[in-house]
Amino acid sequence: MHNEQIVLSARPNGMPNSEHFRTESIPVKDPENGEVLLKTLYISVDPYMRGRMNDRKSYVPPFALNEPLSGGIVAQVISSRSTELTEGDIVIGNLPWQKFITAPDASLRKLDPDLAPISASLGILGMPGLTAYFGLLDIGDPKPGETVVVSGAAGAVGTVVGQLARIKGARVVGIAGSDDKLHYLKNELQFDEVINYKTENVRDSLSNTCPDGVDVYFDNVGGDISDAVLSLINKGARIALCGQISLYNLEKQDHGPRMQGQLLINSALMKGFIVSDYAQHFEQGAMELAKWLKEGKLTYKETIVEGFDQTLRAFTGLFTGDNIGKQLVKVADPD
Known part of the structure; x- marks a missing residue:
């Protein structure tokens, strides 16, 4: 060997x-x-x-x-x-x-x-699936009819987030970076709306796809995309801060809009989390994900x-x- x-x-x-x-x-x-x-x-x-x-x-x-x-x-x-x-x-x-x-x-x-x-x-039954499960359902707590936006929507976590939001009866808008990814999200995972951040003006597209604002944002990327989403949050919005992949390889400190005022006037919650925060509940989350997978509600x-x-x-x-x-x-x- x-x-x-x-x-x-x-x-x-x-x-x-x-x-x-x-x-x-x-x-x-x-x-x-x-x-x-x-x-x-x-x-x-x-x-x-x-x-x-x-x-x-x-x-x-x-x-x-x-x-x-x-x-x-x-x-x-x-x-x-x-x-x-x-x-x-x-x-x-x-x-x-x-x-x-x-x-x-x-x-x-x-x-x-x-x-x-x-x-x-x-993947779906491991760390990424559990990250989606706890971040969305505990922090995001989507309600039927609410609008959930997920960035990095075609990744291992984002694909599960969107499907869980639909299981909970929410309307889902996914942001990703290629037409192939958008086709997968829209046609196979049944996202309600999709945005290509590489070819579209994200702020304009969000205004069109989220006419009633954003109730839940699952943030995988940070940066300009998240600035655009946070400008549209509703009263009582919940933001699950999962990742900041757009910033990981920057050689200089990133600077952007200061969003505290937006959170304040909307009584919004932004909470960062690490999946290990929920370690004592992993078995419960894995069992429910496996159940939905078996029932065909997740893919x-x-x-x-x-x-x-x-x-x-x-x-x-x-x-x-x-x-x-x-x-x-x-x-x-x-x-």
Whole structure:
């Protein structure tokens, strides 16, 4: 077995590129008592990882230089010295970007491949789906007939947000960056209105698609798009602040309109959140998402690139809008 890992070799200033990473050959480590040897099947790449490449305080420690990056991974047990897991088991965990990983069994959760495709545990039934679920339903709290706007609407989180809002009887407006994405949102996910921020004047389009204002905004992108949405919020609006992907690779501090006055006069709520804030409720959220998925009320799309050597391309593609739905890297098939 030839093992490799991807490490952070330098901290990016702006968009990450190949100069900031290094692929290394490493030995395969035999498991000790309570450990298993894993073969990586799928790697999740997510926008929040960009923030961890900066050496500054955040809700999670930064990646260490010259150490492997890590994130959500689905893997298969190929050798076990665990009483909990056996060879052939499919598991998920927060693991290093390696082809073969030795990990303690306590850091892993066993998956049932018969419940859903194993890749779904990194998307709609995993962190992105739970992020959408708690951010929209707890903070946004959409009511029937209200207008919900979601930016980054064609991503792993945004696609679920829009569908959940429709389940709750709301009217959904999605903002994305290509005609293919808008076609998917409108025709497959049944969003009521869609806006292409790359070809349209977002402020004008929002005025046309939200004639009664905005009641709930799920913010994945920040920047000028969010400034435009917040200018249209209604009395009692709720804003779930999930991500700011438009700002992650800026080389200078961003400056924009100061929206506190808009929040004040509309008695509006803006709340930032991290999905781990809801950790004690994950089981409840996952069960409800799985139920809606089984009933056909939810669907999902994955953008999958193949090959461990394509992991960095998949990651940087998040910031150029290459993906529709969840972006994954397929490293191997299960045995």
